[in-house]
Amino acid sequence: MRFSVKIAALAAGISLLAASAAQAVEIQYWQYVYDTRVKAMDELIKNFEAANPDITVKQTTFPYDDYQTKVIAAHAAGNGPDVLQFYYGWLDKFQQGGVLQALDPAVFPNAEIEKDFFPIVSAISRDGKYYGLPTAVRSLALFYNKNILKDAGITEPPKTLDELVADAKKTVKTDGAGNITSEGITLDFAGQDHQWWREVLVRQFGGVPYDDKGNVAYNSDAGVKALTWYTDLATKEKVGAVGFMDEGQAAFKGGLAAFTIDGTFRLGSFRPITDFEWGVTELPANADGVRGNFASYFANGLSADTSGDKKAAAEKFLQYVTSPEAMQIWLKTVGELPARRAAALTDANLNDPIYAPFLKGLDYAHTTTFVDEAAQRQGAIDMVNRVVLNGESPADSLAEAAKAEQAIIDKAKK
């Protein structure tokens, strides 16, 4: 069955190739500006054009802050790209707005996608149709500063939340006035901590962040416990300070934090560190050994505006940028993990001390279905600030955050 599908796809591909060979096609590819991503895509385009001399791909990039606006405005004006990159969390907005078209199952069979890719790709399917495919996926892990751990007499990184707190207490440094001068663990909800809290801590404390219908479900005992545990790091244990060095990653990079939780995408900016050695380990488990992770990705999708020859060329390009070969190039250049199991779970990657913790995390990772990513993140930031800065009780602050986020979700469903 699958074989015949492949043959059919191949035949379709060949016939399209034959049809489009007659004339050169130029397609537009859009993504946001990020040095390594642009470089990786340049390399992919070069390889693709060498294999398909009749197709040229033009890459256009925009600053991240403007990217969504540009995509939406270009679609409204009818001059959008043929293939575009989008964060999985933007899908609802883009799909409702008709920016994207569903992938043709004849070219991208669902069964193969579900077999070959990590299960988190389901986040970009709606009603059995896929709206894009990722090249790479990102997950979280615990980064640790080996030098600070060694100085504190810690021989191996923490495996559980309790060990993490204990190690953070041993490594935090304060001056005479009680100000933190070097953090045990960075506390940065605006960074990745809100994802860690939502998809990992809430579950580890026995709850779920959202129910099956996508409504807020963290307003529970588990949610209160998870939030209390997190805010206690700042208020009770005093192993970190919100806003220390502005961003958690800056504190870690500056050698002023023993632990930070961050994603694969941070590898590129941590690699040049020469002042100290650092390592990566899986996110800590709870006392019962339950682990969790948050995975996310940017997918490449086909614009609703592309059709005919351009669509055929765009489909071929999409096939190439989500091929195992492209994923290896992406891993090498950007540092993000391949989205296909076979490409990701190679012996080399699994034995790599840096990639392995992220890859293990993908097995038990969850994704959040955002309806308004910025607003939902803001709500989470405010929830922590109310407790840490204003001294509100975690239960009250959580209830308020749950109400506000549910309002955002309700509005999006309308």
Place this chain on the structure above:
Amino acid sequence: MAESVSARSTGAAPTGRVGSRLTLHQRRVVWAWGFLALPILFYGWIRFYPTLYAFWLSFTDWDLMRPAQFIGLENYQRLFADPVFLKVFGNTFEYLLIGMPISLVLSFVIAYYLDRVRVLHGFIRALYFLPFLTTAAALAWVWRWFYQPVPVGVINGLLSHLHIPAQPFLRTPAQALPAITVTGIWAGLGFQIIIFMAGLRAIPATYYEAARIDGLGEWAILRKITLPLLRPTTIFLVVFSSIGFLRIFDSVFNMTHNDPGGPLNSTKPLVLLIYQTAFSSYDMGYAAAQTVVLFVILLVISLLQLFLLRDR
């Protein structure tokens, strides 16, 4: 002027070639409008049309994706029931009420004394003016670094050196807004000083000489001569700096970049809220309603100030 031109031109008009049926005055008017037409059309198209369109949008639910639907006053009802909007509304006035008077008094005092300094006058004036020439975003990032907690923050480093407890500055709802206002005042100070100095220089020296001969003290001269004669300058600066503080955006956005307008909306001005509503939530209709409110505020304040400070 126009009357004298037309008076002279009526006699000369019926002497000639093409378009001779028009009087010289009429021809001048046609020419003038001809030249004015382009900028008027341009302005109408890029300024007034979008402004009017924003008014229309504020009555719709446009979200960029689906066609706009008329929903009446729903956006405005939502606005005045929205606690975030009310908070932001208050913040906007807090920027104005702290920033405008302080910056005005400070720049006047500096200009007043700088006017008397002869040594290195140009150099000192340039130093005050320098921040005004710098990009607001760059200023904001430098100040953000000043305000950091101890290991990196300059101000807190100094405080801890003097054994004064470290201050959270941008990290607390109570201090964040004043901390940002300070940056705004500092950035605009140079411009206001220059304008005040120009105003001071424009007051004829003879008034001062006469006053001194009559035996007036410095304080009386300041009150009776300098301040009244600086009135036009002051009006200009009050309006200019008020609008500046009401439209504050770049320093807030850059200084609270990880949590724009935070913590807990304590520094969020109206313009930043509009930006977020429009370009991160894509709630264009609601953002347009917020813009209309800002427009009305700016209009009322400008008119009020012109009325209060008018020549009697």
